[in-house]
Amino acid sequence: MELSKVHIERLRELLARPAQRIVILSHTNPDGDAVGSSLAWAEVLRGMGHTVTCIVPNKYPYFLDWMPGIEEVVVFKTDTEGRAARAVAEADILFCLDFNAVSRLEILSETIQANTTAVRVLIDHHLSPDEGFDLIFSHPDSSSTCFLVYCLIEALFGTQAITRRMGELLYVGMMTDTGNFAFSFLTPELFRAVAVLVEKGISIPDIHNSVYNAYTEGRARLFGYAINRKMELIQDGTVAYMSLLESEMRRFQFQQGDSEGFVNYALTIKKVKMSAMFLAHRKFIRISLRSRGNVDVNLFARKYFNGGGHKNAAGGKSFVSMRETIDHYVRSVAEFAAEGHLG
Numbered sequence: 416m417e418l419s420k421v422h423i424e425r426l427r428e429l430l431a432r433p434a435q436r437i438v439i440l441s442h443t444n445p446d447g448d449a450v451g452s453s454l455a456w457a458e459v460l461r462g463m464g465h466t467v468t469c470i471v472p473n474k475y476p477y478f479l480d481w482m483p484g485i486e487e488v489v490v491f492k493t494d495t496e497g498r499a500a501r502a503v504a505e506a507d508i509l510f511c512l513d514f515n516a517v518s519r520l521e522i523l524s525e526t527i528q529a530n531t532t533a534v535r536v537l538i539d540h541h542l543s544p545d546e547g548f549d550l551i552f553s554h555p556d557s558s559s560t561c562f563l564v565y566c567l568i569e570a571l572f573g574t575q576a577i578t579r580r581m582g583e584l585l586y587v588g589m590m591t592d593t594g595n596f597a598f599s600f601l602t603p604e605l606f607r608a609v610a611v612l613v614e615k616g617i618s619i620p621d622i623h624n625s626v627y628n629a630y631t632e633g634r635a636r637l638f639g640y641a642i643n644r645k646m647e648l649i650q651d652g653t654v655a656y657m658s659l660l661e662s663e664m665r666r667f668q669f670q671q672g673d674s675e676g677f678v679n680y681a682l683t684i685k686k687v688k689m690s691a692m693f694l695a696h697r698k699f700i701r702i703s704l705r706s707r708g709n710v711d712v713n714l715f716a717r718k719y720f721n722g723g724g725h726k727n728a729a730g731g732k733s734f735v736s737m738r739e740t741i742d743h744y745v746r747s748v749a750e751f752a753a754e755g756h757l758g
């Protein structure tokens with residue numbers, strides 16, 4: 416992954432202005448990469464004397480509660496004191512981390528559009544970023560935004576600027592976005608970065624345990640239910656899907672983040688090349704897509720579900736019923752296969 420020297424210098428100049436008021440934003444349903452990269456970047460900026468507020472549209476999953484500094488993240492949805500709106504209105508710089516379009520902020524996007532004076536900087540690894548940023552670090556070849564933030568810190572200050580605390584935060588995103596170092600873009604540079612974080616004193620077993628072995632009983636039982644009762648295979652067993660209605664989620668005391676990993680599980684079946692998860696929300700159905708190898712779910716999500724993401728991990732939304740959404744998926748998969756996209 417090659418960072419642009421020109422962009423690095425522009426970032427350096429921007430941050431050289433004294434005492435900037437900075438807001439770091441990340442996406443709806445923030446995950447380990449969103450929160451980890453935001454908090455680590457906030458630490459760096461505070462170290463330079465800037466005032467930093469981290470904002471996410473809605474709550475992060477409970478298994479990230481242990482992350483150092485997470486209590487300072489402002490959750491826009493439950494921010495009754497208007498801290499988020501005030502920080503955005505007063506901001507000199509807005510950093511957008513781990514998403515590629517302001518629309519991904521959903522309930523927070525209007526608030527962002529209201530401030531037209533702040534410099535907007537994108538730091539992200541999703542495909543096809545939107546226009547409208549003043550400075551863009553868009554690296555779809557980075558396995559996580561945390562790794563990208565690591566590279567930015569290294570380019571700006573050298574790795575001596577990385578503390579153990581930052582290391583723990585950055586490792587969370589590197590680990591979760593790569594499926595514990597099992598997906599694509601596992602470059603030598605990434606493992607060199609991990610080596611540096613280990614040198615800083617991070618405990619990989621502790622972080623792994625805190626993130627992956629911290630679920631509720633309800634989540635474990637919901638997982639069993641989803642796999643046993645709700646997983647369907649189509650296209651001669653090469654494509655899977657699963658759906659959860661609100662009533663089913665309630666039955667297992669569903670909490671934000673509980674369905675993470677479900678969509679990946681179908682890909683543990685040898686023949687399965689593509690997997691989808693349909694999760695009912697009050698106003699729409701959220702779709703997660705995963706694939707193996709050359710099957711491009713970013714393309715699929717763009718074409719059929721108004722979404723996007725990465726080649727092997729993407730998402731979208733549907734505003735019709737669960738039945739209609741699934742019918743649309745099954746038809747779309749057939750068309751996708753007929754066009755030769757399933758190999």
Ligand SMILES: [Mn+2]
Binds near residue numbers: 448559592
């Ligand atoms: Mn990410």
